[in-house]
Amino acid sequence: MTAVPSLSMTGISKAFPGVRALDGVDFECLPGEVHAICGENGAGKSTLMKILGGSYRPDAGTIHLAGKTVQFTHPRQAAEAGIATIHQELSLLPHRTVADNIFMGREIARHGILDKAAMRERAAALLDRIGAQIDPQALVSSLSIALQQLVEIAKALLLDARILVMDEPTAALDERDSRTLLNLVDGLRGEGVSIVYISHRMPEVTAIADRITILKDGQKIWTRPRDAAPISEIVRAMVGRDLKDFYPSPPASAPGEVLVAITGGTNSGLQDITFDVRAGEIVGVAGLEDSGKGALAQALVGDVPFTGGTVALRGRSIDLRTPRQATAAGIGYLPGDRKREGLALRQSVRDNALLTLRSMTGIFTRPQRGALASAVIDERLRAMDVRAANFGQEIGTLSGGNQQKAIIVRWLAQASDILVFVEPTRGIDIAAKAAIYDTMRRFADAGRGIVVISSDMPELIGIADRVLVMHQGRLSGAVPRGASEEDIMHLALGLAEARHEESGA
């Protein structure tokens, strides 16, 4: 190493009650370097970054910035030392303007009086620098998630940060926006910024990182330059298994009867949606962020229903006006934002698994009867391999993978025929991902159907039997199993309207 690392952390340890989150971890980052950290959930990545950001104090170990020892007790000190963190969960003020948000906590003011004009100008300049076409006066709530992410980055740049920590910055972004973001990261590297990049998306990591560090169970496995770290090695180091048995094998038999058929489905965000889902089939839905794939999920589960067109279940026409009707019809929903839409975080694993069953049953049903009995649901949870000390534990304390499995149990208990998954593995580590894919496959193989809506293209290609692609609220086409990312991208960008290979009845 010739240059002095702008950041060097040595022997960092941190324990929480019952967990050794970090155990003697060393990490460094040079000026103008992108250093990626990979690891399963719970490997200690976020803890390490929270220590760097001043949110946690390490039990042992030292942090040097450009050779100088520092100790942080409040995030403010880290920020003043030139460390900016772009958090996994957005930390914006929805009802305030973009400029207000960029300057949150660092407003330009003289004697306590804000200089709004100066802030508008600086904000515009910053947004310009990152190539974002955003009006500094716009309200944040009016921006898409992708644009909000860019506002977060502008916020970090305001500090003139020498060290930029990006924790899963593309988790909420689709393919196109992710690329824009990676270009931006590349530009910042050129300006000499040290970037610590945390991501679950392997192609991104290998595309952008100069060096890669693997954490597992709070310990560093290795740090290698990118060229010495092919994806297969990274995955093996993270989970101790190879990538090829990551996705379940495709079904042996062809799909069966049509379970659900949508014809001409239309609402304010969707136009003329026609497709069907057959027994034993996993249908993927791809699309860029505003393509309407989220609206499709909401329509299928009756949250924001179709206003035109018909839905037929096993050939019988049905109404899908409310989530209750959808549930009664056997359609289950596994939302992308589990914390907000899927779980009662403060209630037990068992209560969460019973939620739908209890909602659909009569109000005077005895609570411990039949399928509602604790013993019965516990059995199902065990069968799904939901890992908790006991099922009376608050579900919020479980990992994302186990939470997702508990939601799957919920719908299995309801005997749903069709599950609608949205971003099924967002924020879930690789080992749990494989288990969830496996469960999805087994669910379909039992003669039921799955619609999976995802921004993670390798995931769709790996798991789905065919992939429907959306563009501007319409289905722009469909590709069979084995198609390439490029095929899907073509349709998602609306470049191949003519190339319909199949689009249902």
Added chain:
Amino acid sequence: MTTDVVKPKPGLSVAVLLAGLSIGFFVVVALATGETAQLSGQGVTGLLQRMVALGLVAIGQTFVILVGSIDLSVAALISAVAVLASHIMQGDAAMMLPAVLLCLGLCIAVGFVNGALVAYGGINPLIATLGTGLVIQGVLAASFGALQGSVAREFQVVAYGGVLGVPYSLLLLASLSIAAGLVLDRTLFGARIYAVGGNPDGARLAGIRTERVILFAHMVASLFAGAAGLYLAARLQSGTPWIGRDGIYDLESIAVTVIGGTILAGGKGGVAGTLAGVLLFASLDAGFNMLGIDAFLKQVLRGAIVIAAVAVHAVRARGHVA
């Protein structure tokens, strides 16, 4: 309030709409009942004067609600300040300044306790401020016998005096409103209030000392409640331990703040909306009086209007998201 802002200000449009509705209602009722005297300068001044006490409390309440907290102790504090002011003055003009200073000191202390309980103690603000309110109310009721007195005649000028036909009390409300509006819109403190109320975790990560902002917001709320207490003492000549409670200033200040478009979760809203909410209450009161509506029915109608106003906000918010 200001015209040099280019950006759309949702708070302002709510305020203008509400104020328009209130004035419209007042004018229509006055014309319909033939009470045209109500539309004269004097009548309008009377209407605006109805706003003073509730307006002062509500501005303070707006600060705490914006920061994501709430203050239920204001009613008790108003009573305490009114009682204390009249007890210290005992009709002596020389004691005016000490009385006012002492009352404001009490407010700062109460605000500090409220803010500390909420921000540093992590106690739910509903419970914390309900508790301090009960304590104040209890102490007041127990010691009222020893706290008799009346304000100085000169002090009553605050409520009854004026310049060029404009009552001092209105000038007080107007200047404090403008000051509060400027603080929220133009100062660091204001920006931090919106940041902490809008996203406490985000604000902390941005390096804001969120506890301190909450603490100061509570002190502001208590000071405004104190101003209302002083005004009421001047108007009524002597304080009683029940003037705050009888005026339902705790719940009504929350109601008008929410009607004015400040959301209970914090981070959105402002003084203009709150004042419009106060104006709505004042014109409803005046209108109902002109119509001779019975006091109980008046309560029912007010309640219905509070619900309707909040429902309108809910619908508007939904429309905005979609």
